[in-house]
Amino acid sequence: MATPSTPWDRIYQQVRLATPGVVDAVVQQELFRCTKDFLEQTNLWVEEVPIAVVPHTLSYSFTVSPGMANRLLIVYDPANAGPDKRWVQGGISMQLPGTIVLSNSPSSAATWMAAVAKIIVASDASGYPDIDQASWWIINKYQDAFYYGTMARLQMEPAKTYSNLKLGAYNNQQYITQRGKARADGIKANVYGGQRWQFPQQYATTARKGWT
Numbered sequence: 580m581a582t583p584s585t586p587w588d589r590i591y592q593q594v595r596l597a598t599p600g601v602v603d604a605v606v607q608q609e610l611f612r613c614t615k616d617f618l619e620q621t622n623l624w625v626e627e628v629p630i631a632v633v634p635h636t637l638s639y640s641f642t643v644s645p646g647m648a649n650r651l652l653i654v655y656d657p658a659n660a661g662p663d664k665r666w667v668q669g670g671i672s673m674q675l676p677g678t679i680v681l682s683n684s685p686s687s688a689a690t691w692m693a694a695v696a697k698i699i700v701a702s703d704a705s706g707y708p709d710i711d712q713a714s715w716w717i718i719n720k721y722q723d724a725f726y727y728g729t730m731a732r733l734q735m736e737p738a739k740t741y742s743n744l745k746l747g748a749y750n751n752q753q754y755i756t757q758r759g760k761a762r763a764d765g766i767k768a769n770v771y772g773g774q775r776w777q778f779p780q781q782y783a784t785t786a787r788k789g790w791t
Contacts, residue, residue, distance in 0.1 A: 586718035587707040593726050598733055600740035605733065607706045613728035613754070614708040615699050619649055621762045622696035623717050624710070630654065630693050632685040639679045645709045646697035648676045654693045667691055724757035
């Protein structure tokens, strides 16, 4: 099987060097699982989609591509958005991925924006996780996390030439650490020493904090 293209090629080479007995299909499988877990836990893969709201309608469906909506981060009105975006109303939910339910009917027609964190659901032509080119920075920046996570899953497989439960546990701990750093980067918006200050909630207009 051909070496995968950017951005998976470096991780693939690292894994194959460390586990020479593994077949490509297994690398693809475990890297897919690792990537899905990483994106689910960090909320780094984000897409903003327009939601055309109208009076007397509470439920709105939308699609993202590639991937699947996993977590609703915020719904805001771009006409009123400042540097710190605010929820357009409280109580908005996304129980079913891809369907937003409002708590109150809009008073007039408008186009709001929904920011959603995504997870992967398919592989690309080379058999590796399908992620858009604009989001390759996630793979490049957190390459160590994907390497450690994939290695941990491979090494904890039973009765393989590359099985190593002790080393697998070590690599899994390294993966969790790297994943935690990535999540913190997302919360701080990659600002060194940053902290998203939140206005005291007793004075907030909604029960949810803003999202930048």
